[in-house]
Amino acid sequence: MFKGKRRVVSVIIAVVVVGFMLTARLSSVKAVGTIEDKLEIYLRALQIVQTEYIEKDVDETKLIYGSIKGMLESLDDPYSRFMEPSAFKEMNIRMSGSYSGIGIYIGLKDKQIVVISPIKDTPADQMGLKAGDKILKIGQKPTNDMALDEAVSLIRGQAGTYVVLNIMRGAWKEPKDFKIMREKITIKSVESKSINEDIYYIKLNTFENENSAQEMENAINRAKSVKAKGLILDLRNNGGGLLRMAIDIGSMFVDNGAIVYTVDRDGGKKTYSTTRPRLWAKPTVMIVNEASASASEILAGALQDNGVATIVGTHTFGKACVQDVKPLDDGSAILLTVMKYYTPNGSDITKKGIIPDVVVELPASVTMEAEGELEISEKDDIQLKKAIDILEEKIPTPVGNRR
Secondary structure (H helix, E strand, O other), X not given: OHHHXXXXXXXXXXXXXXXXXXXXXXXXXXXXXXXXXHHHHHHHHHHHHHHHOOOOOOOHHHHHHXXXXXXXXXXXXXXXXXXXXXXXXXXXXXXXXXXXXXXXXXXXXXXXXXXXXXXXXXHHHHOOOOOOOEEEEEOOEEOOOOOHHHHHXXXXXXXXXXXXXXXXXXXXXXXXEEEEEOEOOOOOOXXXXXXXXXXXXXXXXXXXXXXXHHHHHHHHHHHHHOOOOEEEEEOOOOOOEOHHHHHHHHXXXXXXXXXXXXXXXXXXXXXXXXXXXXXXXXXEEEEXXXXXXXXXXXXXXXXXXXXXXXXXXXXXXXXXXEEEEEEOOOOOEEEEEEEXXXXXXXXXXXXXXXXXXXXXXXXXXXXXXXXXXXXXXXXXXXXXXXXXXXXXXXXXXXXXXXX
């Protein structure tokens, strides 16, 4: 009796195996030409895992989520990603503004989560995080293969609590832990001052603040009130923010022209042009570096292509694409790149960044990988010095002073 049952089971297994082999051969004959064919292969693979994997209690949701993540990773686009319900909920909270954190912009570079830049006077800045730092762990959780949204979710939290980031920097032989207290982050968008009687300096820290454009307008009006003849606009370590702020600020320098345009998958083009009368028409130099990203790159490209500013420094980060959020029925979501930003002259910012008109590299002793001062001292800031030199050449010399 037992032998008979075993024989029946063996026959069933043989039929299943033969059926699978025939299906595989038929699929190869079809050249797997349609999406239906590919889905059949996927469903068959899923069935094999469910019925034959050694561990019976496999989480089916985890299998499906893993499949979606793998599909998006195959696009080779670090900004197209899957968010599980908890991560999507966290993103919605973050977008509402009701959150606390440590004050850093983070991004993906070669599939590694890195600090794009710390925000000035925030806990991250005060504890010494630097642009370019690689985040290897958040708490005890390694970041390899971690989605950007999950990293953001782990770093943010209740004000007064701590997060520990395991950081690898430049020539360090081993990583170090940074224990940083979370706070309510308030970002001051603009700082400004007179460098001399002819040159006014504006540091634009972020485009995230809804008041960024108004603060920039106020700073430009201060430059005009002191009768400045040239302007330095410093976007170093500015990790970006709101597209609307980049367009509004660009409009203060560009006279009735394009600021940026987007291109979708079908080649459809949408141009974003100036939104207001030009506010500043005198000589301008902008300083950028590898931590200038997103909206910073849009503004730099607009001023460069419209010929209203000379760009000085090093090439920018290279992140300028549009993600659309596609919620799914179970509370998860897909963040999918649907458009790319291009400068007015058609340069693709993503991955390439903005190439300065005048490339000026900081010496190794004062770069972001140095362990000394958190900020470059003015005497060592050769990028700022070069910007001043260029402006002085551009500023018209009064007739009475000509020789």
